[in-house]
Amino acid sequence: MDHLGYRMKFGVLGPSTNTIVQPDLDDMRPVGVTNHYRPIIIPEQPVASNDDFLRLVAAIQDNTLQAIDVLRSCEPQYLVMGMSATTFWDGRAGAQAYCKLLEDRAGVKASCGSFATEAALNAYGAKRIA
Numbered sequence: 001m002d003h004l005g006y007r008m009k010f011g012v013l014g015p016s017t018n019t020i021v022q023p024d025l026d027d028m029r030p031v032g033v034t035n036h037y038r039p040i041i042i043p044e045q046p047v048a049s050n051d052d053f054l055r056l057v058a059a060i061q062d063n064t065l066q067a068i069d070v071l072r073s074c075e076p077q078y079l080v081m082g083m084s085a086t087t088f089w090d091g092r093a094g095a096q097a098y099c100k101l102l103e104d105r106a107g108v109k110a111s112c113g114s115f116a117t118e119a120a121l122n123a124y125g126a127k128r129i130a
Contacts, residue, residue: 007032011076011106013067014083015060017042021082036074038067040083060086068105079106084113 002009007030014021016039025035041063045056064086071079079102081087087095095114102110121129 002034005032005034008034008078009074009076010035010078010080011068011071011074011108012037012080012082013040013064013071015040015042018082025080025082035080036071036076037082038071040064040067057086057089064102065105068102072106076106077108079103079108079110081110081112084117087112087114 010025010033012022012025012035014037022035022037025037029035040060043056043059043063045052045059047053047056064083068079081099081102087098089095089098092114095112099110099112099115102112121127
């Protein structure tokens with residue numbers, strides 16, 4: 001039992017280039033919950049073609065799985081994906097497959113931006129966003 005994370009230990013993934021995810025989650029963290037942040041290394045690769053972009057996406061996916069492997073060592077109870085773009089690829093089926101990949105690798109359930117966005121829109125009755 002973690003004496004600070006006695007309610008929940010979140011494993012949090014975010015892009016190494018993003019300086020907002022970790023502090024935002026820390027600001028929202030209630031007592032008894034801990035966030036265990038690991039960056040997804042975003043390589044500096046020039047993107048001048050579709051092939052370059054696909055190579056970058058593949059590198060990000062591989063680095064995401066490596067970050068999950070590091071997170072597993074602190075035994076989080078839930079995974080929070082703090083990088084939204086990758087959770088919207090290939091529509092609902094792609095998002096479901098990606099979330100399952102993360103969950104299978106982490107060994108715990110996961111939250112992804114695409115499904116969190118949908119839940120928020122449904123909670124407020126929104127039909128579209130601009």
